[in-house]
Amino acid sequence: MGTLTTRFSTIQDPDEKHKFLLNMGPQHPCTHGVLRIVLEMDGEYAMGIDPILGYGHRMHEKMAECRQWSGFYPNTGRIDYGGAIPYNHGYCALIERMAGIEVPERAEYIRVITVELNRIASHFLGVGAYVIDLGAFTPILYMFDDREDILDALEDITGSRLTYCHHRVGGVSKDIDDLFIKRTRAIIKNIRSRFDMYDRLVTGNIIFQKRTKDVGIIPVEMARRYGATGPVLRGSGLGFDIRKNEPYSVYPEFDFDIPTGENGDAFDRYMVRMLELEQSLRIIEQALDKLPDGPVMAKVKRVKLQPGDCSFSVEAARGMLTYYLVGDGSNVPYKLKIRVPSYSNLSLLEELCKGSLIADLVSAMGSLDLIIPEIDR
């Protein structure tokens, strides 16, 4: 790898001789992956922030242009390894929208159940890793215990534990059975019984509160300029969620709320994630109750991507995910753009943390819940 020039490769102004450069990452634990940040430090304060991306870059968009659309299924599970199933869902729904394919109702319910289970697992990963950044080691062990149950259940029906590839155009690849339903109900009960403990262990912890309250405040207007979505935006008090704003799949049939914060600080973003766990549990419960019988796969003839563009947005665990596809009449996409939520969420870091303590930078960055390979694609 060649030398990477940053915006502040030299500090020449004699008045600024006391400033120094600090290289954070690409192996720093709080960057959750391989993100490098060059900081221009004035004592303990970060006066300039320059994130350098690309260590996990795989050029998924080029791969999409080099194969038939059906060959891109496995890639969708490898963009965001924290919450892969919404990526599956978005891609299948995009092709279905382009080709006008109707999905059987049971398949839509199974999609919602798996997506919400994955969202819970992803929030446990995000919150657990965040709390570890702030110095508390215990919560992640409990959260991974809960997450493990979900992964076991998902493994039974999808065959994988992390990089899922379960949804197909026209339905899902495998039906769920009674064992899965029984297990999922047990998981719901178990997670609900733990909420009190999480409140006492993390939310009520005075050190945690001092590290997160009034740190990294994002006003709504700033979120709009950068296109931040997901819990990052909802923490600022705006209840924007694609599941409600532009309903897709069978989400309109469920009764659930969109939790929002008030101040837009790191604590509010954490709280939004914890409250979303309960909402996801509610959706899964209702879906299991209402689960209709029938086939899980529609009869799909060979799909040709008609000329023209099409876009589909879903609510992934970290915010709004948009697939944008341009077809040319063949079965190979002419162009596929994947708009990932973390990308826009990270781009506001510089404005957010300019002039803050480096400890607050770690706290604010952790609260964005970034998955770096998702940003690099």
Add this chain to the structure above:
Amino acid sequence: MSLSTELVKILNAVEIKAVEADYKKQGYHVEVLLNKDQVRDFSKIMLEKEFYLDFVTAVHIESGFQAVYQFGHFEESCHVNAKAVTKDGTIHTICDIFHGANWHERETHDFYGLKFTDHPDLRVLILDEEDADLNPLLKKENKLKSLEKITRSEESQDKPAKSVKNKAAAKIREKKAKPEVKSEDKQDDKPAESS
């Protein structure tokens, strides 16, 4: 009046081509076709109307690039897709209006070599610095298509599979009848410049 109808009226009033799209088929509510020099005026209107930036990207076509901008709205269900064709590979930046466009434009510059004029900091973002001129998403000449071939048209919308089939059959028939005319047609189709 819904936001999309209102927006179409506002845009048409300042001579920007905008039509309401079929959300069920296209996934956005308003489609905007911009001239290259309207990009900034259009973005200012979008910021005024409190839209947020979804993404910026480009499509490589025979006559150059098509820059694609997508916007959404936090309160109302309204996605706006705007396209601007640039033949010389440059287009004006919007990153001082929507700050989030900064990274999207840098990424597009990495992948396509599309130059965003007046961008404050057009360094490589995702690629390695040694590969800054690689532009991995540029297509080879034999795979390049013209703008018409990747644009939605009424006949292709109705029965995609059939029309494709018919076209193929028609091509073969045509070839059998007059092969020399066919080859001339092909040459005419290709525009002289391609960047």
